[in-house]
Amino acid sequence: MASAVEEYPPADKFMDKLTSAVKMDRDSGLAMLTRLVKGVNCDEGERKHLIKLLRSQIASNFTELGNKECVMNGHFSDKKLGCLSASLILITGISDVEQEQIHQFVIQIKPDILNIMWDQDVRVRLTAGEVYGQICKILGPSVYLESKSAILEMLETEFQRNKEIEGMIKSPETPIDPTGEIASSEPHSSSSSSSPQLGMSPVTTPSNPNIMLCDVLKEATHIFQSASSPGAPAPIDVAMNLGCAQLESTLKCLQFIAKGLGTQFGPLIDMHLLELIFPSLHHQNRFIREAGFYLCATMIESGIDLKSFGKRLAKEITSGLEDFCSQSRIAAGVACRKFMMNLPQDCTEFLPIVLPRLCLCRYYMADTKFLLYSQESWKLIFAMDGPQLVGKYIDDMVRYYVEATASDNHAVREAACLCLGEIARKIDGKIVAPYVVGLMETLKRTFLDERWHVRDAACLASGSFFVNFPSQCQGLLESVFPLFFENLQFPISIVRQGAAAALANIIRAYGTAVLPMIMEKIIAGLDGIENQSSETSVNVDLQVFNPQLKYAYSPCHEANPPQPWEVGDGFMYLIGDISQISECQIYLPTLVPLVLKAAQHRSYSQHVVILETTCKIIPCIVNGIGKRPFKEYLQQCFEPIFYSIECENSMTAAAGRACLKELCTIYGPNIIRSRVELYDPRLDSMQLIIQLFWNMSCYSSPWIAQIQIYQQWEEIPNLINGFIAYFTRIPRNDQSSSKNCKDGCETFLKCVVFVGFLAILQNVVIMWKHPERPYYLTSMIIDHPEARSKFAYNLLFLLQIWLYLNAWASVAFIVFTKCIYAYVGSEVLKSLRQYNKKDKFMFVFSVNNVVQTFFKRYRSYQVLQNSFNSCFQDFWVPAHSALFSCIFIVGSYGSIRLPGLRAVVMGAVAALALLYLSLMSRKLGDLHEESTRVIQSWKIQGLRLTGKILKSMQPIHVKVGNFIDKSTPLMICQTVINITINALLSV
Structure with a gap:
């Protein structure tokens, strides 16, 4: 879908927006002009016509704005800014097809742009310089040659004005009247000498710099008088700032010209131009120094004759590498990089000047940005040849580093010390050896520097010299030792x-x-x-x-x-x-x-x-x-x-x-x-707590058994006797045998007894070796192993063994009861399920006897199960499950948290506890599953009498809360494992 055509205002209203005193309106107009030049959403014919009208009106405005009075008084600054910015867009944004029209446009505005470069407003000067640079790019070096004398005279005038203001600041007795005029003994000439004609403009360059100085002082006085603050700067200070800003803008305008001409500007550079620029590199204002270094970098990039001017240029730009201002240092670093990158391969006469200074900048710690830029420059310029070049020019390197240790800039002194240490570490010892004593004396002097980081760098560098040149430095060891220990x-x-x-x-x-x-x-x-x-x-x-x-x-x-x-x-x-x-x-x-x-x-x-x-x-x-x-x-x-x-x-x-x-x-x-x-002392208390819970869990088994026996002292014997009587009434040929274990649960019970015997034996041995451990009864009276022969010790030792035997006897009682009941009950139910699968012929003729036998056996087992539930469901089975779950949790936690053999024992017992819980739960759950299968198998026969009987029969439930089924072991394992993991993660 085609976009709508944008409607642009007429040329006069367009110009009103571009030259508005409101910056927002000017920005809006410039954005609209940018879209117009690019041809965005506009008709091509209307676009060309509107651009033509705009060029005509801008050129006529320049004629008005470029006159002498308007330039010297700084009037209509906003209007000038708008016209200059619009001109820049028109010049840089027009396509190659329209080069002829733009060529005529720049020729028309060229004289006025040069005059506007004298404007008092710094913003106007910079924009005019940028436009003039584009004019030079289009028309070539002839534009610069025509205006060279005027530009250089303007630059010289700015320097002269700055010197006058600096002199006035140094000599405050210089009289200034309230209007800002300088009371000079020499009368000003009312007529000014004519300067080279600048195009069609009548503006001329004043012969006396005091005329321009008076203009600046008048503006400074006006600023001072309009300031309501009592701490406002004096007119002479404001004048100094304005003068520096104008000089900075002049240098940047010249940089725009050099950048516009590119390589064509290189042959136009002469010593007179350089002599005008070089003072800016040492000016007291950091902005002027920065502008001067960037101008030098642009001239180097444009192809200056380095063979003619390289030595002087290298000396001037490298002086900025020691500048206190970071922006000036970075500008000097840019100029040095361009100088070395544009240097011919066979031109090495400048290396003694540039190499030491550029090498030192890699350790300029006060400015990280400058330090990284210098390190990158070193890699780009010298690659892997740096140590060889330093060794080749070692005399110049050492001389400069020694001079740098006395610099006013403390960061330069520190970098010099670090560079001396680098020489000791990386340069061939034969090359450095003649300079070692002198360099050590220099470092010894820097040990007394007022800055601690300089002393630190000197200390490090001295250590490098001692380790790399021990014989040459040995004589200085006694005098340097106190300095090292002072830093220490x-x-x-x-x-x-x-x-x-x-x-x-x-x-x-x-x-x-x-x-x-x-x-x-x-x-x-x-x-x-x-x-x-x-x-x-x-x-x-x-x-x-x-x-x-x-x-x-x-x-x-x-x-x-x-x-x-x-x-x-x-x-x-x-x-x-x-x-x-x-x-x-x-x-x-x-x-x-x-x-x-x-x-x-x-x-x-x-x-x-x-x-x-x-x-x-x-x-x-x-x-x-x-x-x-x-x-x-x-x-x-x-x-x-x-x-x-x-x-x-x-x-x-x-x-x-x-x-x-x-x-x-x-x-x-x-x-x-x-x-x-x-x-960790906290782990000692943790070990006692874990051991306490472990002993309570293990020794609680006999108490649970005793409490259960005392509560059901009549029901439990009756249950055991009834179970034995029930099992003996089943004929041998009706009993089924286990497929997985030929002797039923005897092997499992033997394993339980064997593990219990090993655990008791282990505890007895450990107690015999370490009776002082706090979880043994013997620890109550024994502080030292020599007291083992006492009667109390023997009594407590035997009592501890009795506790172990009682505990494992109770465990065996509980395990034997549940295990035998679960295994035998499962086999009984299997025999009932298989009872109806015998001879079908005999089953038909003896159905009443078979049904009656099945009914009696199943009903008897249900009664037996109800008795089991009444004895154990309320206390023993839940407490028993909780006890073994606690043993697993505490044992698992202790096996991970505690050191030594106890961790292994507790882990093994915890594994046995979990195995026992899951096994017993599964076997008791089999009773429910097997009874369900029995009832279902009899229902399949379809006999009327059998169906009536089976309706009164329900599956057997081993009740713990609800009852144990096939999923109970998984639920128990999940619960105890989750509790154990949470306990481990919480501590």
């Missing part, structure tokens, strides 16, 4: 870590020559933590430092005396670093107890820092001392680790979790878990 006890953790790494490098370099002295200091420092006062002020170390924030803190030149915990924390980091050094590993068994002892002192608020460090170094010590030797200390490590994990300090808690995870990786999760279970 500094209030900030990052500095302590760096000093520990540097001292570890010294030990790697000199070994036993310095090791005894360092070990004495380590032991003294760890022992000193116990002297830490609890009334110390909150230390700066508790604050979180990161590369983004660390430069926001004060220099920390005059630090307080180190606290004992700070000294001990530094030595802990040193222990973690030296644990991998073979010469130090013999000292680790002595140091580990001291570390763990230091972690126990928690009377001061900063103890969380010590705990964090302890958790950090434990995995390092394990790897250094070895898994097996460290096992004797493993149990002692859990207390500080778990204390750290539960700590409110997030960094300490994270270190504790990381340490425990690392130990699980080293030793394996199962070993750590068993050790944790042995350590």
Whole structure:
């Protein structure tokens, strides 16, 4: 479906929107013009006609707006902005077919655009510069050549005006009248020297910069007088800001021209232009410096003659890499990257200038964005040849790095120290060796820097030199040692870590020559933590430092005396670093107890820092001392680790979790878990609770049996006697045998008795070996194994054995009763079901006898079952099921949570309990199923007499609440397993 044609307003109303004083109207008009130029939803003929009218009106407006008075006074800024933006859309959006019309349009507006570039409004100047850049792109270098002298004079005038304002700021005695005029002793000339004609415009460039300066001061005075705030800036400050903004816009306009001309601009660059631009790279205003560096980058990209101007250009743009302002540094980094990427392969004379500065920027930590950009530039430019080039120009690299250590920018000093350390690590030692002593003296000087991160970088770099050039640095060891130990006890953790790494490098370099002295200091420092006062002020170390924030803190030149915990924390980091050094590993068994002892002192608020460090170094010590030797200390490590994990300090808690995870990786999760279970004091009470429930569950069996016997002391013997009498009345030839087990349930009962015997024997042996365990009666009088010969001990020992025997006797009684009843009852019902399948002929003639026999046997068994239900359904069977379910739950929980042999025993008993529950429930459920089959099999015969009798018979139910059927075992297993899983997950 075709879209509707958009109706555009007439050309005059279109221009009213484009030149409106309301920005929203201008934006709406520009959006409408963009759609018109692209031909969106409009008739082609009307589009061309409307664009033609708009071009004509814009050109006529430029003639009016480009006159001298309008430009110099900054009038109609909104109208200028609208016309310029519309011109930019018309120039850049027209297709190739309409290039001839647009060519005529740009020729017509070119002089006025150049005049408007002098406007006082910075927005207008920038937009005019962008339009003029597009004009240069269309008409070629001739446009720039025609206006070159005027543009350069404009740029020179802006610089001169800035110098005048800076001089006035430095000399506040300069008189200024209320109108903003400068009281100068030299009278201004009423006539101005004519400048090169700018197209058709009468605007000329003033010969005296004070004329333009007066205009700026008048505008600044007007701003000052209109400000109602008492703290409003003075006119001279406003003038300075306006002057800098106009100079910045002029540089950006020149950049637009260079970008528009592209590679055609390169041959047009001469030294005069560069001499005008280079001062902007050192201007006090950061926006001007940024604009100047981006202009240099555009000129390099346009193909400037690097052989003629490269050396001076390289020196100027690399100076911006040390700029305090991040935007200026990034702009200088862009220019340097373009300079090196456009450098010919055989042109290496500029590398001594660019290479050291670009290399240093890779370590400029104060600006992460600039650091990453510099690292990417290094990879793009030098790829894998960086170390070789640094070694080739080592003299220039070292000279620049030494100069950079004295820079006013603290981040440059830090980066210089890091670069010196990189030279020691990565460059061939034969190349660096002649410079080692001088570089070490430089680093020794930077140790006294007021900034802590500079001292930290110097410490790390010194350690790299000691480990890579031990013979050359040995003479400086005595003088540098105090500086290392001073950093090792500094209030900030990052500095302590760096000093520990540097001292570890010294030990790697000199070994036993310095090791005894360092070990004495380590032991003294760890022992000193116990002297830490609890009334110390909150230390700066508790604050979180990161590369983004660390430069926001004060220099920390005059630090307080180190606290004992700070000294001990530094030595802990040193222990973690030296644990991998073979010469130090013999000292680790002595140091580990001291570390763990230091972690126990928690009377001061900063103890969380010590705990964090302890958790950090434990995995390092394990790897250094070895898994097996460290096992004797493993149990002692859990207390500080778990204390750290539960700590409110997030960094300490994270270190504790990381340490425990690392130990699980080293030793394996199962070993750590068993050790944790042995350590955790909460697990001791858990073990007692589990054992208590286990004993209660196991020893409750005889009590349940005794209670049931006392309640049914007459009914139970009658039930047993009736069951025996019933079974004996069944002829042998009518009894069926089990298909699965030839001896009925005898094998199962023998297994139960055998398991009970083994359990009793095991408990007797364990009680004999460990009578002090709290779940034995012997623990009440025995504190030591030597007291086993006492009479009370023997009495309690025998009483404990009697309890075991009584418990398993009760279990056997319950199991035998239910098992025999279930097995035999099932076989009886099977015999009744098979009774009617005998000889059909005999069945027809003796149907009355058969039916009467079946009826008597089934009715007798129903009476027997009712007696069984009345004896056991209310208490014994439910309690018995609940008891064995509890044994399974507690046994399963204990087998997972408890360590040692008890877990195995409890797991085995729990499995037997679940097996017994499911087996007994299934066999008792078979009685219901089998009785249903019996009744159904007799109903199939279809005899009238049989049907009347069977109507009065119901299936047999073994009742526990309702009754047990085929699904009861599954329900019991599901219930106890769910309870066990929930218990495990809840703790």
